[in-house]
Amino acid sequence: MAVEKVMKRDGRIVPFDKERIKWAIQRAMLEVGIRDEKLLNRVVRRVVKRVNELYDGQVPHIENIQDIVELELMRVGLFDVAKAYILYRKKKAEIREEKKKILNKDKLDEIDKRFSINALRVLASRYLIKNEKGEIIESPRELFERVAILAVIPDLLYDERVFNREGNHEQDLSKVEKYMEKLDEYDRKLSIGRFKLNKYHFKRFLNLYRELAQKGQMKVSIDEVIGMLENGAFDKYEDEIEEYFHLMTSQTFMPNTPALINSGRPLGMLSACFVVPIEDDMESIMKAAHDVAMIQKMGGGTGLNFSKLRPEGDLVGTTTGAASGPVSFMHLIDAVSDVIKQGGVRRGANMGILEVWHPDIEKFIHAKEKNIGTNVLSNFNISVGIWADFWEALREGKRYPLINPRTGEKVKEIDPKSLLEELAFMAWAKADPGVIFFDVINKRNVLEPAKGEKIRATNPCGEEPLYDYESCNLASINLAKFVKYDKEGTPYFDWDKYAYVIQKVAKYLDNAIDINKFPLPEIDYNTKLTRRIGVGMMGLADALFKLGIAYNSEEGFAFMRKANEYLTFYAYKYSVEAAKKRGPFPLYEKTRYKDGELPVEGYYHREIWTLPWDELVEEIKKYGVRNGMVTTCPPTGSVSMIADTSSGIEPIFALVYKKSVTVGEFYYVDPVFEAELKKRGLWNDEILRKISDNYGSVQGLEEIPEDIQRVFVTSMDIHWLDHILAQANIQLWLTDSASKTINMPNDATVEDVKAAYLLAYKLGCKGITVYRDGSLSVQVYSVEGEKKQRIKSKPSAYAVEKLKTVVEAEPWLAKFINVEGILNGTNGKEKKEAPSLSFSLNVPKAVKPETHEHPHHREPPEIPEEKIKELLGVTYCPVCYEKDGKLVELKMESGCATCPICSWSKCVIS
Known part of the structure; x- marks a missing residue:
């Protein structure tokens, strides 16, 4: 038998x-x-x-x-x-x-x-519930169950047996308050099938009932709804909870970090991204500091545009004194963030924005350029907000006016070319500031008529442009999970399953808005006006590895476009269905959606469609849409580690790297790459050592076949032109933006950075973060010969063609984009090699243009060894440093400084 x-x-x-x-x-x-x-x-x-x-x-x-x-x-x-x-x-x-x-x-x-040791370490360090002694008292199963239960609670209250979207019912809300007083009595007493609601689930359930009842949309009393729960009337939703639980535990999608930490727990805050307004008066400034504290206490990150603040030295009417300016108030917010520890590991994250016309723009660009050891603005990413008139002045060779926001009057005029030079130099030197293209963000902004203004701020990593007091919930789908194999072992991408999961994740995020506990009433109100969600992706690099497609290839970019077209199309598909049953977002009738417009650039290029967008738009015009915006590509440091996949839309940092643990050292190998080596009979310790010593890259290694070298590329194997093209192709089909790092080699020049800005702008990116390899480092560069030189990356044929097309279309760009210099690696190197030190920490202000001397040609000062430790928290991972007593250098990923070992990041989303 x-x-x-x-x-x-x-x-x-x-x-x-x-x-x-x-x-x-x-x-x-x-x-x-x-x-x-x-x-x-x-x-x-x-x-x-x-x-x-x-x-x-x-x-x-x-x-x-x-x-x-x-x-x-x-x-x-x-x-x-x-x-x-x-x-x-x-x-x-x-x-x-x-x-x-x-x-x-x-x-x-x-x-x-199901989870790797790495994934469990991340879960244990940040996500699983601990007791007062710091001991873990929750399993991964219990974590994902509490997240899945919370996600489905809105379904019960939108059930047609209890919900009526027309809103003509009255209920006694005093009964809701009585249940609120008895939360402990109901802890784990109510169930949806096999899943028991804890008291925090029940509290959010009561809160949503009250909110819908206030709109007259609850057909039955709270007593009846709870009776239905007790009698098993909602047990059919057990399957929905099971499905979300399975999607997370199979590592198919992950919500953003605050949702994993706070679902079914006291704080209850699920959002990652917020924007806080700041006006030109002390009350507003102090209110902003308070709001930032409340948001970051609960685990969120904040974006602030300081452009309404009067410039330094300007008149203060109440005292006839002099204003201290936007940069000084950034230090105030930074200090607030500094004292709010999140989970004992993560500091607050902020995006500080100043628009290019502000009189203090030069001070802002140099805000992080301080003497060594000052740890200045360490809780801020900073970005310059640029509008179309700046590029117009640059093109025309005209001087650009700086305007006092208090008076609206011109203070002075500057040379836009000189300002661009300073901006590019600081990004070259310190990876800050980034640049935000506000005219691109607002070009397809269908919400503008409803909100009465343009968007002028983003979250800390730049992928979520938001209005004042708006927030966004994010979740990322693991693309690598949709690569399947036919009977012959040939890989293919399961587009139908992907489309299905996108709709499930969009529903998860839409429900999260209803069940969320927002940190401020203003955020609750404004978020629900637009009901913005952010369905995103991770595992792009691993998916391409499995499919045998090079990231930096025309085929790779086509896959990125299609993956994001599906992402947005099917997120909208869910949103239309939800609008039919639950109603569109409140501001829908005042937006351009009803006129057949979409906030998606790809929609306006019919020749690249692979899906029936015209049919979708007709559905939106007929039924409305539940969510004002639907897709984004956030950084996914921690959540991609939990999902055991590559981070966000980035290429991988290294295929093999040496990792130190308490019992010794071992090689960490990308799992897809490991499988490929073993399949080819190439797996051995010697080859792993060679790859690790080759910066984690297989380029130039004779033991590695050419087709593996072509497909298995790392972030530094990819030319910065191709990084920009990846972001641009992805951006085509997103409603919001994408968080991505444009990696450049250590010997890249300021001219390369300037060219990158203009190309990113012309190719339709909504912002750009450039990172020159080693520019976060404070250690002296090794002398030549002591360290193996990297194989220099070359732009793909597709990138070369695009570069030439952009410059030929607008000849004035040739003044700033040296096509031949970029292609042959000599751009900006005609005079003298850049200094061997990664950057100078007290570089003087950029030399005035008339001297014709590029600031990056100066020799750097020597950095005393004893000063290095003073920079901890900026250059080195504060977690790994404290834990192992070793300096673990941060890398730039998805526009944010990130630890390659434990995934600690300045961005709270990931």
Whole structure:
């Protein structure tokens, strides 16, 4: 009698699956370079036969079956394979023990096993609930259950049995308050199928009931609704909770960090992105400081535009004194952020914006340029907001007026070319400021008529342009999970499953608006006027690896376009269906949606459509849309580590790197790359060492086949032109923006940065963050010969064509974009090589243009070694430094300084 069941280590009885045996033996065979399907099948048949003989009709333990596999491998003479299998078993046992330590538990369940050690470490350090002693008291299963339960609570209250969108019902809301007073009594007493609501779930349930009842949309009393819950009337929604739970635990999508931390917990705040207004009076400035504190206390990040503040030295009417200017008030906000620790690990994150016409713009550009050891504005990313008139002045060679926001009068005129030079120099030197293109952001802004003004601010990482007191909930879909394989082993992308998941995630985020506990009433009100959501993606690099497509190729850019076209199209598909049942967002009738417009540039280029956009627009005009904006591409540092995939829309930082832990050092290898090496019989310690020593890149290594070198590219293998094109192709199909770093090599020039700004603008990006390799470092660059030189990246043929097309279309750009210099690597290097130090920490102000000397040609001062530690928290990861006593240098990813080891980031979203 054949064996049908097997016992797992946690005591569960599951179906006997010979495919799992086959997979394990195949893995061991690949480990030693054996690729023989017939031999593999023969061994599997022997193992299955032996299991059936020994355990006739019984239930063997998983360990028994693994013992049989070892014996059968040796019986057929596959001793090397048997050894590899034994070592793999040993490694798996060690991994299980390590996971138990991390999670503080004696036995692992199937959810614990799905996540890597890295993923569990991230969950344990930031997300799982701890007691007062700092001990973990929540499992990953419990975390994802509390998130999934909260996500489905709105479905109950929008059920047609209790909800009427017309709004003509009256209910006694005093009863809601009585339930609010008895939250503890209802803790885990109410259920949706097998899922029990804790008191924080119940509180958000009551809150949403009250809100809908105030609009007259609740057909039944709160007593009746709770009675329905008690009687199982809502148990059909158990399947919906199960589905969200499965989507998260299968690592198919992850909500943003605040949602994972706060769902079903006291704070209850699920949003990541906020914008706080700041007006030109002390009351507003202090209110902004208060609002930032409230938002960051709950785990959010804030964006502020300081352009309404009068310039430094301007008249203060009440005292006839002199104003201190926007930069001084940035220091005030920075100090507030500094004292608000989030989870004991993360500081507050801010985006500080000043528009290019402000009289203090030069002071702002140099705001972070201070002497070593000052740790200045460490809680700020800063960006210059540029409008079309600045580019027009640059094109025409005219001087550009700076305007006092208090009086509206011109203070002085500047040379726009000189200002661009200073801006590019500081970005070259310190990766700050970034640049935001406000005219591009507002070009397709369908909300402008309803809000009565243009958008003038973004969240800390720039991917969410927001109105004052608006917020956004974000979630990222793991693209790598949709790469499947046909019977021949050929990879393909499952577009239908992707479309389905997009709609589920859009619904999750729409529900999150209803169930969210916002940090301020103004944010609650303004967020619900537009109901903006941010469906995003991660795992792009891993998906391309699996598909065998190079990131920096025409095929790669086509995939990016299609993936984002689907993202926005199907997020809107959900939003239209939700509008039919629940109603469109409140400002819909005042927007340009009803005129058939969309906030999506790709919609206006019919030749690149792969989906029926005209049909979608007709649906929107007929039924409205539930969410004012629907898609974005945020940074995903921590959540992509939980999902065991590559971060956001970025290429990977390194294919192989050496990682230090308490018991020694080991090589961390990208999982997709590891599988490819093993499939080709190339896996060994020597090749891993070579790749690690080659900056984690396979470029130029003779042992690595050309097709692997072409596909498996890292962020520094990709030319900065191709980075910009990736962002531009992705931006085409987003309603909001994308957080991405434009990586440049250490020897890139200020001229390269200037060219990058203009190209990004002309290609339709909404902003740009440039990072020159090593510009966060304060350590002296190694002398030549001591360190292997990187293989220089070259632009793709597609990038070369686009560069030439852009410049030929507008000949004036040739004054700022040296096409030949960019292509042959000499751009801006005609006079003298850039200094070998990454950057000078007390560089003087940029030399005036008439001297014809580029500021980056100066020799840097020597940095005293004892000063290095003073920069902790800016240049080095504060977590890894404190934990291991080692300086772990931050890298730039998705527009934010990020730790490559533990994923600590200045951006709270990730």
